[in-house]
Amino acid sequence: MSIRRAAVLGSPIGHSLSPVLHRAAYRELGLADWSYDRFEIDEARLSRFVGELGPEWAGLSLTMPLKRAVIPLLDSVTATAASVEAVNTVVLAPDGTRTGDNTDIPGIVAALAERGITEVPAAAVLGAGATASSALAALARICTGEVTAYVRSEARAAEMRHWGEKLDVPVRTADWSEAAAALEAPLVIATTPAGSTDALAAAVPERPGSLFDVLYEPWPTTLAAAWSERGGRVVGGLDLLVHQAVIQVELMTGRPGPLAAMRAAGEEALAAR
Structure with a gap:
């Protein structure tokens, strides 16, 4: 059996749970000759790193700031x-062909579906940026109505409207100062950095809908804890991380990713931090 390699690249990368999740998958699947590492790679070093990959490489996971920088280095990119x-995923074929994919989008859809959220009449997105655009792409599959994006600047608002047009999702933008109103939506997706939504916890409605908070550390966030206390449904960042990694494992190995084993490994690693 030939040795096969995969890794996660990014900067900073020391906090990444990807090695824990993928190695757990390899153990569960009996892939003894597979390895998964992490490399501190920024945009300046990416081209050389990818160019030097040998035939033993099966795939790469990419985090910030590489998700757009990698595109010119690829032979093809999926529609997703x-x-x-x-x-966020590069699959390397035996002939060296590099295909770029995005497992965050189906990962969001799968994490929501696991909690019974398969269709919503409207949604709110807190924040802008790469994760917010992936959230919009996921909502294109499950939201039948308007999405309201709450952002901090007109530049960010324009960006979210652009993604809405590109993804064929009706997007309305509102200023962050109005973000408490977002919590009335049937589904709220929070894509902001740690601490950003803490002040909103006091505004959680008496009967909240569903909250998807993409953070996994620290967990629960102040908003997620308040949401749970009110009886609302909460999906967390570890759910997203695991579901998108399950898809990566399948793309790289050709075998279905073992969800339960990967989630257990992620929970154990977070508990130990």
Whole structure:
């Protein structure tokens, strides 16, 4: 059996749970000759790193700031990745062909579906940026009505309207100062950095809908804890991380990713931090 390699690249990368999740998958699948590492790679070093990959490489996971920088280095990009101009997965064929994909989008859809959320009449997105555009792409599949994006600047608002047009999702933008109103939506997706939504916890409605908070550390966030206390349904960042990694494992190995084993490994690693 030939040795096969995969890794996650990004900067900073020390916090990444990807090695824990993928190695757990390899153990569960009996892939003893597979390895998964992490490399501190920024945009300046990416081209050389990718160019030097040998035939033993099966795939790469990419985090910030590489999700757009990698695109010119690829032979092809899937429609899913092209829809948000962001690649978080590179699959390397035996002949060296490099295909870029995005597992964040189906990962969001799968994490929501696991909690019974398969269709919503409207949604709110807190924040802008790469994760927010992936959230919009996921909502294109499950939201039948308008999405309201709450952002901090007109430049960010214009960006979200652009993605809405590209993804064929009706997007209305509102200023961050109005973000408490977002919590009335049937589904709220929070894509902001740690601490950004803490002040909104006091505004959680008496009967909240569903919250998808993409953070996994620290967990629960102040908003997620308040949401749970009110009886609302909460999906967390670890759910997204695991579901998108399950898809990566299948793309790289050709075998279905073992969800339960990967989630257990992620929970154990977070508990130990």
